[in-house]
Amino acid sequence: MAAAVGISLSARAAFESFSGAVEFLRGKATHSLLRPAGTMDETVLAELARDPAVEALSPVIERRLRLESGEIVRLLGIDPLLDGNLRPEFVSAVLARGKGRGLEDGMSFLLEDDAVLADAALAERLGLLPGDEIRTVLGRFRVTGVFPNPSGEPFLLIDISHAQVLFGLGGRLDRVDLALNDAPGFLSRWGTGYRLETSVERRAILAQMLRAFRLNLEALSLLALFVGIFLIYNTAMFAVVSRKRDAGILRSLGAYRSEIGAAFLTEILLLGSAGGICGGILGYLLSRILAGEVGGTISDLYFFLRPAPPEWSPWIAAAGALLGGAAAFLGSLRPLIELQRADPVQAASGRVANRTDHRSARRIAVAGFGMIVLSLSLFFIFPTQVYAGLGGAFGFLVGASLFTGLAEVSAYRLLKRGLTRAAGLPGKIAAGNIHLNLGRTAVAVAAFMVALSMSIGLGTMIGSFRRSVERWLDAQISGDFYLSSMDSAEVPVSLYEELRRTPGIAGVDPYRSVLVSYRSTSVYASAVDAAVLQKFTNFRFFSGRAENWDRVRAGEVIVSESFARRFGVGAGETIALEGVHGTETLRVAAVFYDYTSEHGVVMMDRRRFLELFDDPAIDSLGIFFAPGEPRRAEILDGVSRRAKELDLSVFSRDELHANALRVFDATFAVTRSMRFIAVVVAFFGIAGAILTLFLERRREFGIYRALGFSTGQVAGITVLEGLIMGFLSFLLSLGVGTAMAAILIKVINLRSFNWTVFFFPTAVPYVLALATALLAGLGGSLYPIIKAWRTYPQMQIREE
């Protein structure tokens, strides 16, 4: 419950955060004017000011800035004189310090290039007062004041001219925020070469970017809940078994079945609700940690986001109670029915009813088969729908879990023979007990099998994905080293020109990547040097090889697999992008495998990019030495010195790959924790089943002792039962887990993110699953073993 609530709350906090930030930054602006890609010349302001539709305007530079502590904040460059019409609270903050203290103090924000305003929450958190210094990777800044920020995201404000210098944007802006009185009229004059966006559209764009990420996150949380329901079932079954005698006595005394059922149900619902409340509270605490993780992943992969931890509300506990009660009801249905149907004669006398029900195991398996067929058919009926994929995956798991009983029945003879040979009489008894108690053991094995299968499936998927990314990095990011800014500053074009002419450097790739609009959604447009990449990299294309770059050099584009699948575009077809001169039609030369972004990448030669977007900025430079270059170290040393002068960082290929894989690993941190939680939950299911079996057969154990079994042999029976259940779970998970891996790779991943993950199975997830299964089987037997060891046989035979 805590896992489900924690992930849900943290995801919601993250998504509300960007909504809040967008709204707060909007102020009174109705629209934002941007270029299709990159920055715009500030000379546009004069023309905008003359436009009759413009009531107010404010130029903006918005970038990320890393503090020395490693924290990333948003840095907003504004002109306070113009911005006051749209965001008066900023101007108030700028002028606040100046009240009664002279014009110079009030103008410090404008005059001093290191002057910044901090949002109140950030200032309080860092203990900053006006006049204090804040250290960043781009230098030290002096906080001249604070401003209120209800969005929760950390902000710094700086004068826009200082921001231009800081990020090397001489004379350029990111956007102009506008208050328009006639948007259609304005668009008719500014529609070509510009993009007009409202805050609603901005929110929708950001939300759409996160859609797949959010969906997969919430699907994971449901997995923990699903396994939890098995645990509740086992707990409810345990409660039934331990009080069956009481129920029999009550029936003998004249209690109705419905009264017994109602009493039991009340107890389960109370426990479930109480568990749900605790889970809700724990989940809230967990979400305060996870919000940061989720925000960090989103910032790494999509856009800057620093969500504030979710606020506490009593509704969280209430939701937990409701969810817990519902889960408890669902999980206790079968035990409840079993209790109501219990024969009062046998129950009151303490005798246990015949537990073998092989026919129902077969019936259930048939239902399971039907569910698997239906689930798999969903994949084909809805070949692109991710919800159908998730539903099919879930249905497949449920269907597979229904086979457990039949698997136990089928394996019985082999199991009995093997265990008798290995462990003698205790082994024979243990095999028989598992077989006879299908109602208990099948469910526990099913739950554990599901958890192990998800562990194998997710482990194989993540491993395969990581290997696919490694191969992609080796093929595509194969420069000898790379230069970039740690933050949003650009690499000077002059450095690029300089390095191109440096002897010993065989190629320099000036990489630029911007978000552009395509069919009302966001995709990335990237600029590269096609000739350099053709010579030095090994892009993997759907068809063809390096010859595809010839067409790119001639002005065509290549698109990533995600783009191709998302928009149904293939080699030889055309796409239309909005450029500075209007709509341009581009021919697709080829489709390439890529993991940069699930939204899709359109890659073109830098010359074509400049024609289209007039955006000369460079995000990073890839440097390629000639093979066998003898002066590598010397050249690298010289380039590093130049880079340091320009506040740029130098990364070797291995360092860049390691960074990328670090982001990859962090992205899957939440997924890995869900695997762990599911396994822990299922472990308690196994332990509960073992305990239930033990409780039902206490008299039997006493009889074994009376017959001459040693206490060690009696304990051995319990251990063997635990190990059998664990091992059976593992055996079943081999097939189901591998199938889940295939579903996750070929269906879920493909439909969520539109890219191909290549299958690279390794033994690791399977070995881990086996170890987990055996440890769980052993661990679950611990308490019954201790009980058996401590209890004398006489007391085990007596009724009371």
Add this chain to the structure above:
Amino acid sequence: MNAAVRVIDLWKEYTGNGRPGTYALCGANLEVRPGEIVALFGKSGSGKTTLLNLIAGIDRPTRGRVEVDGRDIHALGERERTRWRRKNLGFVFQFFNLLPTLTAFENVFLSLELAGRPDRALVSQALRDLGLDGLGDRYPHELSGGEQQRVAVARAVVKSPRLILADEPTGNLDTQTGGHVLELLSAQCRKLGAAMIVASHAPSSERQADRVLRIVDGVLLP
């Protein structure tokens, strides 16, 4: 006078796993008058408990009828049969079958609650009548075997049932204690004017009974 209990040609067969059935009861016929105490003797497995369970309505016969106050209880629906049981039947088991999570007082009070007459004074009186004064707040595991069985007797008689069934009520007690419990049970039965059937091995049961019957291999001997 109408019989309190009438058993007519009652049979009970246990079947399972495709094997031929075993008859636990073969055509039993019995009449018990109100206020009469009938002792039922037989070895283990002879069918005593089966007969009592069928009369109580907690087991279903293969064939035959059980009439209590002129009504065939197995023709009643489950709910009706349960309602009859909670109001009119007191059951005493060999192994006491007290609810371990309730005190002695609460175990007895439960009987009245189920009967729809939650009268605490009746419970206190019942406990006093059975010599359990001062033990009401003890849990079953804090009582001796004899005390537990007396609580079970109190539970059975406190609602003034028309029929008391006692299945080996002294089977788990020593001779002296068992005799004492049987005396108390019989005294209560006569006080209430209830019919009672006692299945037992103990010779003391014969002394308390108005009539003694034997059951051998499922056949009730006249």
